[in-house]
Amino acid sequence: MKILGITGPTGAGKTTALNVLTSLGACILDADAVYHDLLEQSRALREALTGRFGDICDETGKIDRKKLGGVVFTDPAALTDLNGITHRFMEAELDRRLREAEQEGRPAAAIDAIALLESGFGAKCDATVAVVAPAELRVRRIMAREGIPEDYARKRVNAQKPESFFRESCDYVLENNEDDTPETFGARALALFLTILE
Numbered sequence: 001m002k003i004l005g006i007t008g009p010t011g012a013g014k015t016t017a018l019n020v021l022t023s024l025g026a027c028i029l030d031a032d033a034v035y036h037d038l039l040e041q042s043r044a045l046r047e048a049l050t051g052r053f054g055d056i057c058d059e060t061g062k063i064d065r066k067k068l069g070g071v072v073f074t075d076p077a078a079l080t081d082l083n084g085i086t087h088r089f090m091e092a093e094l095d096r097r098l099r100e101a102e103q104e105g106r107p108a109a110a111i112d113a114i115a116l117l118e119s120g121f122g123a124k125c126d127a128t129v130a131v132v133a134p135a136e137l138r139v140r141r142i143m144a145r146e147g148i149p150e151d152y153a154r155k156r157v158n159a160q161k162p163e164s165f166f167r168e169s170c171d172y173v174l175e176n177n178e179d180d181t182p183e184t185f186g187a188r189a190l191a192l193f194l195t196i197l198e
């Protein structure tokens with residue numbers, strides 16, 4: 001089973017690119033979704049987060065990610081601590097899901113993760129792809145996707161590594177620009193993935 005790693009900043013189009021792989025029977029591992037599942041399932045993860053960040057829960061007792069984001073997206077040291085806590089939980093879960101995909105006989109798997117390279121997940125991949133798009137366009141796209149305020153969208157965008165980091169660190173680059181539609185971008189992504197997987 002070939003493993004692709006997709007990374008790039010928030011709103012660039014990683015999920016949109018990977019949607020085209022589902023028709024090929026590939027297993028898509030979206031690190032955000034894996035993390036959201038773990039937040040629900042793992043008491044140890046929740047305790048590690050509240051142990052470091054204090055009152056980050058909502059009125060129902062669940063971790064309030066926007067409250068936590070408000071802290072870590074304006075404090076690089078806090079973001080480093082968050083990554084130190086979450087990545088070890090996520091690595092174990094991603095490994096488990098990759099083994100499952102292999103046992104199911106999937107032809108390929110793709111890991112979609114903002115921290116693919118820094119976390120070491122990239123070392124599990126046969127090829128890495130950076131998805132990039134202009135920052136202003138990404139701000140608009142994530143505001144529309146999640147209904148978040150502009151201020152929060154900008155904090156998230158500004159907390160992340162610059163586009164040059166992703167361009168220079170990956171094997172391939174996919175651009176998703178102003179004049180693209182999800183369809184034109186998806187078609188370009190499919191062509192690249194087929195070349196990599198052949």
Ligand SMILES: CC(C)(COP(=O)(O)OP(=O)(O)OC[C@H]1O[C@@H](n2cnc3c(N)ncnc32)[C@H](O)[C@@H]1O)[C@@H](O)C(=O)NCCC(=O)NCCS
Nearest residue numbers: 009010031032035065066068069083086113114115116160
């Ligand atoms: C930072 C948090 C509080 C933000 O929550 P929020 O609801 O705003 O975002 P959500 O979880 O839906 O993720 C959306 C996007 O935020 C960005 N993001 C998430 N975590 C991080 C991070 N550690 N560093 C930089 N950007 C991040 C990514 O672009 C991601 O695609 C939350 O994502 C979190 O606790 N992340 C830690 C786990 C992690 O590192 N996830 C990324 C997978 S490698």
Ligand SMILES: Nc1ncnc2c1ncn2[C@@H]1O[C@H](COP(=O)(O)OP(=O)(O)OP(=O)(O)O)[C@@H](O)[C@H]1O
Nearest residue numbers: 009010011012013014015016141145180181182185
């Ligand atoms: N070419 C495009 N034209 C219009 N909308 C697009 C285009 N590409 C992506 N989008 C939309 O922009 C939003 C962000 O795209 P997507 O979710 O694929 O990004 P992402 O890189 O996975 O983001 P994140 O890392 O924040 O999860 C989505 O709502 C998606 O439908």
